[in-house]
Amino acid sequence: MGxxxxxxxxxxxxxxxxxxxxxxxxxxxxxxxxxxxxxxEKMQPYQxxxxxxxxxxxxxxxxxxxxxxxxxxxxYEVYVMGHSIKDGNQxxxxxxxxxxxxxxxxxLLLEERELPxxxxxxxxxxxxxxxxxxxxxxxxVPVVKDLSSGAYIVDSDTINDYLEEKIAQDESITExxxxxxxxxxxxxxxxxxxxxxxxxxxxxxxxxxxxxxxxEERLKEQLQQLEDTVSNEKPYIGGKHPNAADFxxxxxxxxxxxxxxxxxxxxxxxxxxxxxxxxxxLHRMCGRKSWRNAASFDTESIIGDMKHKMEKVGKKxxxx
Ligand SMILES: N[C@@H](CCC(=O)N[C@@H](CS)C(=O)NCC(=O)O)C(=O)O
Numbered sequence: 242m243g244x245x246x247x248x249x250x251x252x253x254x255x256x257x258x259x260x261x262x263x264x265x266x267x268x269x270x271x272x273x274x275x276x277x278x279x280x281x282e283k284m285q286p287y288q289x290x291x292x293x294x295x296x297x298x299x300x301x302x303x304x305x306x307x308x309x310x311x312x313x314x315x316x317y318e319v320y321v322m323g324h325s326i327k328d329g330n331q332x333x334x335x336x337x338x339x340x341x342x343x344x345x346x347x348x349l350l351l352e353e354r355e356l357p358x359x360x361x362x363x364x365x366x367x368x369x370x371x372x373x374x375x376x377x378x379x380x381x382v383p384v385v386k387d388l389s390s391g392a393y394i395v396d397s398d399t400i401n402d403y404l405e406e407k408i409a410q411d412e413s414i415t416e417x418x419x420x421x422x423x424x425x426x427x428x429x430x431x432x433x434x435x436x437x438x439x440x441x442x443x444x445x446x447x448x449x450x451x452x453x454x455x456x457e458e459r460l461k462e463q464l465q466q467l468e469d470t471v472s473n474e475k476p477y478i479g480g481k482h483p484n485a486a487d488f489x490x491x492x493x494x495x496x497x498x499x500x501x502x503x504x505x506x507x508x509x510x511x512x513x514x515x516x517x518x519x520x521x522x523l524h525r526m527c528g529r530k531s532w533r534n535a536a537s538f539d540t541e542s543i544i545g546d547m548k549h550k551m552e553k554v555g556k557k558x559x560x561x
Pocket of ligand 1: 322
């Protein structure tokens, strides 16, 4: 037990040190340590500022302007994957959430906690240069900018743990309310089906001619882990209430379900057919207010994004 706590402490601290290093340039080691563990407020702002031309994306506040004003404006800028339109008679980029489970999980958490934020959509085919500098080498999203310090936080695990820590340290929130709000750090919660995204995409990339049985089996094994974890008696991974793992996983399972049904050649709705507990759990998660506010995509756009990613990955494989 003691060694697990120690392990969690060091893993978390180390991840954040790496993260803060990325954001703020060279800082003496002891300062990184104290900043990482003790005070997020004092994190150094990242030096780069996106140029106005790089900020073409539309801004959609999760709260009305009046509500934001009452709270002193948005506290976070959230950079998420936008939807690229490739089908039909339109082509280009649109301000709509793309099929990125990592982007969605961050939005869900902000919505659950009613934290004021603004969304900015990133076209992954045309990433702004500042993003590549903030989150090298791939410039992946989501990325969050904490407007109180100017710090950029990258990677959805780190972002959600960061927001968790913010709540834990917020003195204006009573301990009772905190208990209801806190979801646990990712390193503290057990997450079934942790590899579902990779397994799903491997399966998606197989063709009927190229087999795919092994990939399908691996995807089903992942779903089985979740099937064995949740039930009517235990509606969420966290028990009676969702925890950090529920929010990390729900977008991944949702996209896998839609992808198997709508995109996979010869596929079907594997969740609907084989995993009733997963189906009910997903239904609960998708019914939350946070999901309805954040998940601003439709099935067509998910299909479009997945096919586009398959094309990109296929091309890369050919190049190798
Ligand atoms: N470990 C990262 C993964 C994020 C990720 O893979 N994001 C994808 C979109 S879903 C991305 O930005 N990929 C870069 C690209 O496609 O160029 C996280 O949890 O935030």
